[in-house]
Structure formats: C-alpha cells, structure tokens
Amino acid sequence: MSFECTRKYYDDENFPHGFRRSGDFTHAQADVLEAKGVTLKALHEGHQTPESEEEKDFVLMCQDKREATTPIEKAWKAYLKALGRKQVYFTASSAAVADTDVTEDTIEDDED
Numbered sequence: 001m002s003f004e005c006t007r008k009y010y011d012d013e014n015f016p017h018g019f020r021r022s023g024d025f026t027h028a029q030a031d032v033l034e035a036k037g038v039t040l041k042a043l044h045e046g047h048q049t050p051e052s053e054e055e056k057d058f059v060l061m062c063q064d065k066r067e068a069t070t071p072i073e074k075a076w077k078a079y080l081k082a083l084g085r086k087q088v089y090f091t092a093s094s095a096a097v098a099d100t101d102v103t104e105d106t107i108e109d110d111e112d
Helices: 027-045 052-062 071-084 104-111
Strands: none
Touching: 027 052, 027 071, 052 071
C-alpha cells in the first residue's frame, strides 16, 4: 500500500489549531494530510525513497514534472500553497505615537 504511515502528521507551527480548523483545506484534504503527511513530507524533501508507482508519481509532481491528479497530490499542493501564503494582520486601532520632545537636560543626564 502506498504512503504508509505509522503516526499522524501535525504542523503545530503553521497550523496550531489543526488542518481542519485552519480554513485552508477541505475535510478530506485535512484527513489525508493528518494520516499520510509524515510520509508525504519525507518524500517531498527527499528523505524517503518512493516504493510504489503512486509514490514515484507524487515525487514527480513535487518536482513540478507533472500536475497533481490524485486526491493525495491535490491535498499536498494545497498544503504547500497554504504554507506559501503570507500572513497579514490588520488591527482596528492606530499605533501609539512616541513622545519625541526630548530636552537637552535629559540627554545630558543620560550621558553621566
């Protein structure tokens, strides 16, 4: 069987609330990533040798030599796309303005 994995994959650094709750993946994609992500990552990074035709095709897809066609490949592409997205945060408040009115007495006191 392809993409055998004995433990679940979690990416707490990028998806601290899990794949399902991130909003980046369908439930099916989240299930694939969690169940097979350790193996997918190892194949993608070249730490594991592909053992089946499916795994060889997956590696070719990771090298951009073919398009993602299987649900596993599409889930991994969605994962890579989500990792590549830059986080932009907006706030509703304005930044505090620092008091720049510094007197010479203050500067002289600091030099002592």
